[in-house]
Amino acid sequence: MVIGSIRNRLLLGFGTLIFVLLINIVLTQIASRESTATYEELRTEIVPTITMLDEYREVNKELFLLSLNKVFGRQSDEQYTNRMKAITEVVLPHFKTKVFLLTQSLPPNDKKIKISENIIKLSNRSITIVKEINNLLLTRVDYDNTQRIGQVTQKANLDLSDLTQQIDNNLSLLQKEYNTRYDAHQTALSKELHNLSGIIFLIGIIGILLGLGIASGIINSIVRPINALQTSALQLSNGNFDVMVKTKGKDELSLLGHSFNNMAESLQKNFEEIKRKNKELEQFVYIASHDLQEPLRTLSSFTSLLEKEYPIEKDENSSTYVRFINEATKRMSRLVKGLLDYSRIGSTKELSEVDCNTLIMGVEDDLALTIGDTETILTIGNLPTIKGYTTELRLLFQNLISNAIKFRAKNRSPHISISAEIIPGFWKFSVKDNGIGIENQFHERIFAIFQRLHNQSEYKGTGIGLAHCRKVVEMHGGKIWVESIPTVGSTFYFTISNKQ
């Protein structure tokens, strides 16, 4: 499935999650609306009605008991009378109104209407009888009136007792109806809440799984190409210009992959071109330097013959000229040889394990005479075994040690320390001397070919040694530089890759 750019993919992912969330909200709302309606009916209608009917029954019984107390307990004072008045004038009328209002919302054939009408009718009669009792037993004197007592006894014992019972029965019936509704609503509410909980759980699980799937898909679709790019970039950095990233689709990472491939292709082309030009150059240098040797050798031979066969002692000028020609020829020969050596560096191209300690010992043997003559002290640390080109590395160390001896201070014996340490990706070597040192401004220049800081009369040489060194170090993927304090000494640092 073509999803498009990462932006679109992320939007689609989040959009899907939001959609699932919205469905969750909508379904929850629908389900909870039903529960809310059931709960509201319970809260605002059924429970208050049951409570009201409870209170109605209590007050109905209380009125009866107060009446009995008034009639038979001869309790005529206001404590009882006032409460009876409160019930008959305020409380019962209020409950009657409530019961009446209940019937207004019921369908016409609902049996609760009949029950409610009965309750109201019976309560009206009950109120009338209680008021009659109160009027008949206004004072204590009235208890001595046998006729009155007979009347109130009849009203309390028979009429009111019967009415109270009937009212209570009807209230109980009505309450039973509402209790049934209460139970039904409770069950419905419980079921609705259970369903709601199930819906929330189910959609939650779906949402989580979908979220995980989408997240995993998006992460993979982003991370996989990035990993491929990283691997390719690493290969590219190791010189593998043939590496190509597989691209699919039209998203940002695919475009990046395309760009990477283009870059690698371009690099490969450039590298091939450079290699080709380098080879041409090397060939040119080799041919030039090799071919130059021949006329130089001829010139040197004929100059020697000229000196031997045509003695010119008497002609001082001629002798001097011949000597100059001879010296110039030799110097040019050395320069051409140096150039030839420079072009040959790395030609073997055979990597091998090189024990630097052994290598230095060999160099030390080669330079034993010079070392002895100059009383050079060579301190060699614990050097590593590295992968490299033996001949070239030997030349590197030899050049650096030779230079350290050659450019020694006049007032002290040379002291050369060679050490190595590991840094990320490289071995870092240092060759430290106590020689004449190098001015800051020459720290770069000294590594260029045929660059000399001194004339031949001071220090002999072709000025190609450190150029050789740089070429060797760069062959090993490293860098070379110098830190120096004039008159105090110099330290040459170079790094050799430890990943070859």
Add this chain to the structure above:
Amino acid sequence: MEHIGLKMFVILTLLVSLIGCKESKSEEINIGYIGPLSKRATDLGIGPSNALQLAVDQYNASRSDDALKVNLFIEDDQWEKDNALPAYHKLRKEHDIDIVYISNTDGTIALQDAILKDQVILINPLNSDALLSSLNQNTFKIAKATEEANGLIAIRIIELGLKKVLVLTYPNDYMSRAATSCKSLLDNVGVENKVTLVGKDETDFKDELQTAKDAGVDAYVFFGYKEFGFAMKQARDLGIEAPFFGSTVLLDPEFFSNSEGTIIGTECSFFTPADGNYVLADEFMDSYKNKFGSSPVSVWPAMQAYDAMNMVLQEIANITETKNRNEAFDDWLRNRLFDISYYQGVCGNISIAEDGASRGIYFSLYQYASEGKLSKVRR
């Protein structure tokens, strides 16, 4: 063009001002109270005015942002019915009141035409009797029933087996109605009785008392105010030892001082927190004491006034939900008050009947125990 623009601006400004004025008027309701704050029956005026103010303050402090603010303005009628109408007009003119509370029964009658004309709702928070219940539709009584409360005295006299009763009566509607109800009950059971109307500011009752003593009267009923303190003292001075009975107003401090203590032992109908919803009543009494520094001299007028005000404030709090935009204020409030069937107030559970009178406030029999103190009569 410039003139037309200017005219339009002026008209719009006027319209905005008019709308603004109307809005600001409808955001507040002004209520008046007319009661005895000086001269006579101050126990029926000061306590209620404070209770009304307390209820209004509590309402304003807790009202929601969209609920109307209520302002209360109080006028002293010195318990004279002739002062009622001027006080009412003053409240209308100065504060444009929509509701008036008035304690005096005669004053209530005096305001009838004016409240109907002004579409003002009148509430009597002190008394409710048969006459008041026959007044116009804008009149409500959230109070005890006069006849019922004072009928307790007659019932007590009958219960005690007293045979000859003198009922001294102050000449106003309330006391006359109290005397009539008492007399009616006594007549029903054949107890001999005589109702004597006294002069308004009369303080010398020796002649009436001497005559009664001579006639063998064994129960003296004083349906009136502080002047009857003198009568009680004079009766005892004449050697009358028969029991005294009074109305609902014995706690006026001047009553006690005028009687020089002879009021002690007098039985009367009264109402205390114990007779009402004592939880709410205690709370009210605490709030009252906190706000005014002491309890009202007589608690029942204050309790009734507090309930009467809260019943109205309860409706005002919901006015935005219950009143139609085109419904007159008095029509709306009248209908709302008639719908009250069960208000749980400090006096108990109160309803308003079709005659505009409340039900649910019932007085009991008390006895004057010591200065400013009553105790319930136990039998």
